[in-house]
Amino acid sequence: xxxxxxxxxxxxxxxxxxxxxxxxxxxxxxxxxxxxxxxxxxxxxxxxxxxxxxxxxxxxxxxxxxxxxxxxxxxxxxxxxxxxxxxxxxxxxxxxxxxxxxxxxxxxxxxxxxxxxxxxxxxxxxxxxxxxxxxxxxxxxxxxxxxxxxxxxxxxxxxxxxxxxxxxxxxxxxxxxxxxxxxxxxxxxxxxxxxxxxxxxxxxxxxxxxxxxxxxxxxxxx
Amino acid sequence: xxxxxxxxxxxxxxxxxxxxxxxxxxxxxxxxxxxxxxxxxxxxxxxxxxxxxxxxxxxxxxxxxxxxxxxxxxxxxxxxxxxxxxxxxxxxxxxxxxxxxxxxxxxxxxxxxxxxxxxxxxxxxxxxxxxxxxxxxxxxxxxxxxxxxxxxxxxxxxxxxxxxxxxxxxxxxxxxxxxxxxxxxxxxxxxxxxxxxxxxxxxxxxxxxxxxxxxxxxxxxxxxxxxxxxxxxxxxxxxxxxxxxxxxxxxxxxxxxxxxxxxxxxxxxxxxxxxxxxxxxxxxxxxxxxxxxxxxxxxxxxxxxxxxxxxxxxxxxxxxxxxxxxxxxxxxxxxxxxxxxxxxxxxxxxxxxxxxxxxxxxxxxxxxxxx
Numbered sequence: 001x002x003x004x005x006x007x008x009x010x011x012x013x014x015x016x017x018x019x020x021x022x023x024x025x026x027x028x029x030x031x032x033x034x035x036x037x038x039x040x041x042x043x044x045x046x047x048x049x050x051x052x053x054x055x056x057x058x059x060x061x062x063x064x065x066x067x068x069x070x071x072x073x074x075x076x077x078x079x080x081x082x083x084x085x086x087x088x089x090x091x092x093x094x095x096x097x098x099x100x101x102x103x104x105x106x107x108x109x110x111x112x113x114x115x116x117x118x119x120x121x122x123x124x125x126x127x128x129x130x131x132x133x134x135x136x137x138x139x140x141x142x143x144x145x146x147x148x149x150x151x152x153x154x155x156x157x158x159x160x161x162x163x164x165x166x167x168x169x170x171x172x173x174x175x176x177x178x179x180x181x182x183x184x185x186x187x188x189x190x191x192x193x194x195x196x197x198x199x200x201x202x203x204x205x206x207x208x209x210x211x212x213x214x215x216x217x218x219x220x221x222x
Numbered sequence: 223x224x225x226x227x228x229x230x231x232x233x234x235x236x237x238x239x240x241x242x243x244x245x246x247x248x249x250x251x252x253x254x255x256x257x258x259x260x261x262x263x264x265x266x267x268x269x270x271x272x273x274x275x276x277x278x279x280x281x282x283x284x285x286x287x288x289x290x291x292x293x294x295x296x297x298x299x300x301x302x303x304x305x306x307x308x309x310x311x312x313x314x315x316x317x318x319x320x321x322x323x324x325x326x327x328x329x330x331x332x333x334x335x336x337x338x339x340x341x342x343x344x345x346x347x348x349x350x351x352x353x354x355x356x357x358x359x360x361x362x363x364x365x366x367x368x369x370x371x372x373x374x375x376x377x378x379x380x381x382x383x384x385x386x387x388x389x390x391x392x393x394x395x396x397x398x399x400x401x402x403x404x405x406x407x408x409x410x411x412x413x414x415x416x417x418x419x420x421x422x423x424x425x426x427x428x429x430x431x432x433x434x435x436x437x438x439x440x441x442x443x444x445x446x447x448x449x450x451x452x453x454x455x456x457x458x459x460x461x462x463x464x465x466x467x468x469x470x471x472x473x474x475x476x477x478x479x480x481x482x483x484x485x486x487x488x489x490x491x492x493x494x495x496x497x498x499x500x501x502x503x504x505x506x507x508x509x510x511x512x513x514x515x516x517x518x519x520x521x522x523x524x525x526x527x528x529x530x531x532x533x534x535x536x537x538x539x540x541x542x543x544x545x546x547x548x549x550x551x552x553x554x555x556x557x558x559x560x561x562x563x564x565x566x567x568x569x570x571x572x573x574x575x576x577x578x579x580x581x582x583x584x585x586x587x588x589x590x591x592x593x
Contacts, residue, residue, distance in 0.1 A: 062338045103278060107466035119279050120307035122334035132333070 002169055003177035004196060009194040010085070010173060014092045016150045018100035021093070021140070026104035028132065045102070047095050056162025059091040061164065062080040083165045088173075092153045099148040107141020108134055140212045146207040151201055225413035230292040232256040232387050232419040236277050237286040250274060250443040256387075258417040260409075260433045264425060265276060265440035271423045272317075272442070275389045278421070279314045280307035291386050291404040291419070313385035315393045321364040326350070327375050328360045334383040350382045355410060370401040377405070388420045394429060399547075406432045469514035469559040469590070477505045486533075486586055489513065491530040494557025498534040500589040514590045522552065524572050534584040536560075540576050543569060550574075554582060 029041060047055055061082040062069040064131075073081040081087040111134050119129040135142070157175045162172030166180070172198055182189035242248065249566050250270040263271050276282035278289055283304055289391075290298040296305045296312070304444055312362075321330050328347055335343045351357045359367055359416040369374065373393055380388065403408065410433065413420060424432060430437065438448040475489035478497065485502045489511060503509050521527075527535060538556030550569050552562045552591040564574070574580070 049549065055584055073361070112318075112320065114316050115322060117279075118309070118316065118322070119333070120308070121279050121312060121314045122379070123308050123311075124333070125306075125308055128336070131321060178457040202315070 002175045003172050006169065007154055007174040008171065010088060010092060013089050014096055015146050015150040017093050017129060018096060019146055022076040022100040022104055022145060026101050026108055028057055031103045031158060031161060041069035045098050048098050052095060052156065052158025053162055054158040059094065059159065061161050063087050069105040075117040082163060083167060085170055088160060088171050091159050092156060096149040096152045097171060099152045103141045103144040103148060107138035111137045111201045127216045143208055143212055147204060154201065225444060230258055230386065230418060233289050234278055234289045235283040235287040235542060236274065238273060238277060238284045248443060251534050252445050253432060254438055256419040256421055258419055259435045260413055260422055262422050262430050262437045262470050263383045263440065264430065264437050266535065269440040270443040271370060271440055275314065275391055275421065279312050279389055280305060280310045295435065300446050302497060306479040311385050312387045312389060313380035313383060313433060314389040315376050315380050315391065317391045319372055321372060321376055325363045326363055327356065327367065328377060331379045331382055333379065346382055350378045354378045357488045370397050373405060375395065386418060388419065391421050401554050403432065409433065442480065470517035471515040473510055473513045473558060477511060479507055491558045496536050498584060498589065499586050500591060501587060502592040512592045514592045515584060515588055517561045519588035520562045522562050522564055523581045525581060526581055527583060530583060531585045532585045536582045538582060539582055540574060540578045542576050543574055554580060556582060564568050
């Protein structure tokens with residue numbers, strides 16, 4: 001069960017980082033009028049269409065001892081980034097980026113513009129408008145973003161394999177563990193792990209959808 | 223600029239070009255002065271009223287011009303001054319009200335007061351809730367509040383910040399007459415106490431009559447007239463405005479002859495043989511003019527009337543009689559169809575029903591020529 005615990009830790013870290021990083025990016029994507037905005041939108045959506053191995057491959061190159069990120073990391077912390085938990089987190093953040101940003105953008109855009117205008121004429125600056133109006137009204141989107149990035153990270157395989165390898169307790173996540181068991185024809189163990197992952201995923205999604213319905217009601221229902 | 227110097231006057235000189243979804247361009251090009259008190263902004267939809275208000279509030283940026291309040295510059299294109307909306311102290315009540323749905327009435331009202339100490343926020347919110355008679359809604363969310371009360375809370379939210387200018391975009395649409403007049407009274411009382419420039423957009427004649435000290439009419443992005451309501455609205459110059467100002471009868475007519483000495487001319491209503499006398503206008507015999515007549519300015523008789531000063535008596539037949547609220551709308555066919563407003567009492571006394579033969583009486587000066 002060490003691999004399961006590792007997967008959970010990875011997914012939770014990635015979801016937390018993505019919320020923090022995704023919010024300003026989503027805010028900009030939702031409200032900017034910049035004419036080349038579509039370029040950034042495309043970059044954000046890239047992980048949706050790229051095979052995880054492509055993303056993992058470039059992440060591995062960048063993190064390797066001769067890659068820009070790898071060298072920076074060695075200079076800062078004295079060890080490399082590839083095949084470490086930190087490297088895994090970083091690659092997963094990139095891979096799950098659209099799963100956090102797109103629900104946030106959609107919910108920010110869904111907030112009635114006149115409410116933002118009302119906030120401005122009542123003297124509120126951008127930060128206050130974001131915290132008091134946009135964020136509370138986008139709560140369902142924030143929850144969705146957190147859960148999707150958590151669940152997506154929990155189930156990822158290709159990127160982990162490319163960047164993390166298969167080091168027990170460091171980078172061997174549950175999906176890799178299952179693959180290992182299948183490779184060694186231990187179907188019983190593979191089945192136990194797979195079932196646990198299935199149940200956890202279902203439970204997490206159920207909680208979120210139930211929660212979303214509840215937080216949605218007071219102001220979405222007219 | 224103007225002879226009247228006023229400490230808190232709002233002046234706006236604005237040029238702004240806008241394109242709609244079909245890439246048709248619309249140009250707002252106005253210069254207005256709004257002294258303290260209520261000024262009605264009147265005009266058909268699409269005349270540029272909301273764009274003008276957005277520019278004054280700082281939600282839209284004019285291409286060119288200057289906006290000042292009491293001598294302070296809010297916007298000036300020449301040196302590139304554009305004070306953000308949050309720093310203008312211009313309150314704005316939107317047509318949709320835009321109450322924050324996740325905040326209670328009290329929290330909505332307190333929203334614009336965050337810079338004040340907590341004690342003072344509480345006092346001001348309590349005072350204004352009382353003034354607008356909505357204390358009992360303190361902890362309710364907008365979704366649980368009725369239309370008229372929502373309008374009161376939106377007004378309270380704007381007024382509690384003690385703004386320097388108040389913009390109201392049709393804040394009372396969709397309310398019944400009784401509720402409307404109660405809120406109008408609240409607004410008038412508040413206006414009497416504070417005397418700041420208030421720009422009030424409405425389509426409703428009732429609201430103009432109840433509130434307006436001055437009227438500015440906009441048409442297609444330009445100011446077409448301004449002054450006291452009675453002058454501006456009773457003699458509309460343009461067809462679109464005539465419709466907006468409640469002239470139910472808009473008729474095309476061919477000029478027959480001019481009687482300069484009497485100050486009148488005779489016209490024949492198109493698609494009929496009816497001839498009527500209207501005030502003299504810039505026209506020659508044979509040209510087509512538009513005549514606007516208010517439905518409430520037409521008299522209706524069940525016998526051919528005699529001995530009247532009114533010059534126009536038209537015979538016709540009632541097509542329909544329909545009770546709407548406290549007025550009855552009758553449609554009368556005199557070769558062309560007239561809409562006439564009468565009281566329910568008159569309908570009963572004259573036993574007016576569809577098919578009945580009637581005579582319409584129109585005073586010459588109730589017939590207005592519009593472009």
